[in-house]
Amino acid sequence: MDLRESIKKHTEVSLNLAKHVSLKHAKESNLVFSPLSIHVVLSLIAAGAKGETLDELLKFLKSQTSGDLNSFSSELVALVLADGSKIGGPRMSFANGVWIEKSLPLKPYFKDIVDTVYKASSFLPYHYNTHFKL
Template sequence: MEAQQSAGMSDLAARLTKRLADPYSDRNLVFSPLSIYVVLALLAAGARGKTLEEILRALGALSRRELEDSVARLLDGPLRDRSSEPGGSGPSVAFACGVWSDLTQLLKPAFRDAVVGRYRAEASSVDFRNDLKQAVRQIDAWAAAATGNLIQSAVPPGAVHRKTRLVLANAIYFRGKWDVPFYESSTKNRPFYRQDGTAVDVPFMSNYDRHLIAEHDGFKVLKLRYKSGARYMSMCIFLPDARDGLASLLDKITSSSPAGFLREHLPNSKVSTGKFGVPKFELSFDSSLDGVLNDLGLLIDADLSEMLED
């Protein structure tokens, strides 16, 4: 079951990446497949007929119950906050879902039960029709509280209006310490090469320890572990050998079974490194996924009639 969940999420991530990479090839791209997976699972709780079938197929699940169990395993496993566990060295994790309906239309009892009881989401009513600004402030305040004020605005301009009847949102916050730390005194500026061939000097973190690295045909993979107690959590960086090789590397990752590709190519042994550096970076990205999800065969003439009372 967990392998099927991993495969479903990896496949969704690969399909989204392929759709987003080309139109945004001239800028940084960052998104959370996990967040999109969970929001689509929330939609499934209120969908029926062909729409429900499409969502289940896209997420690699056979039923709503299977989706609920998958999300529950995530909440009780990788998404559990570990900062307050003995030793206090585990990552700080916050993962929250919210559903806001307009005051004029209440959530159907079965949908509310699924949202609150099984997905552990917040369910509230706001006044989109008569006080749109206050409704947006309430949703933004929820996102800020859930992410330690890292996300100040969860509602992009123009995303909701006075005819909006329902908003579903997800927010995730993660802060962890490296298992092998990088020291500020070792951070030096080095050239970072971009897709267009130009270079810019950026701070590179470095240390002199052994690291989990795998070399493959045309690319390398670095696995940086976080301090996380009994179960390791990691950041994995895929680096093409060629400076213009990112597009071909994405094709390799997304052309077959993404979950299988990742399993087969992640490093499992440490090697000594000489000149080793990882760039410090801060990424931001915003985009509408409506067209992308439609391209994937989702939410076209969607039947979401199990969400709201008539």
């Protein structure tokens, strides 16, 4: 994975999304959104997707494989979301959620990606849902 190329693609996706949202939904109002947050959560969803859903996510995120997305997200988590006191850089955190139907168990490979690549925590706050906190 070429980090510069991944950043370029992420920037293109972010600018396209910002343009769409601002022109279609925020013409007469203030707009705040996090392209990084959107990218990470869509990459996480792509890690567990297959078929047409995966194809559409990869197309939207301008990526060839979910492995490329995981690699880029892992870099982001290590660099951007790091505790600044350890490496002298920024400290950023955000919360996103993905809710999974409790009756549908997570596949071990997906749970491993959630834990190791995205450094996300999972817990069961509701009877029917699993929530990942990024």
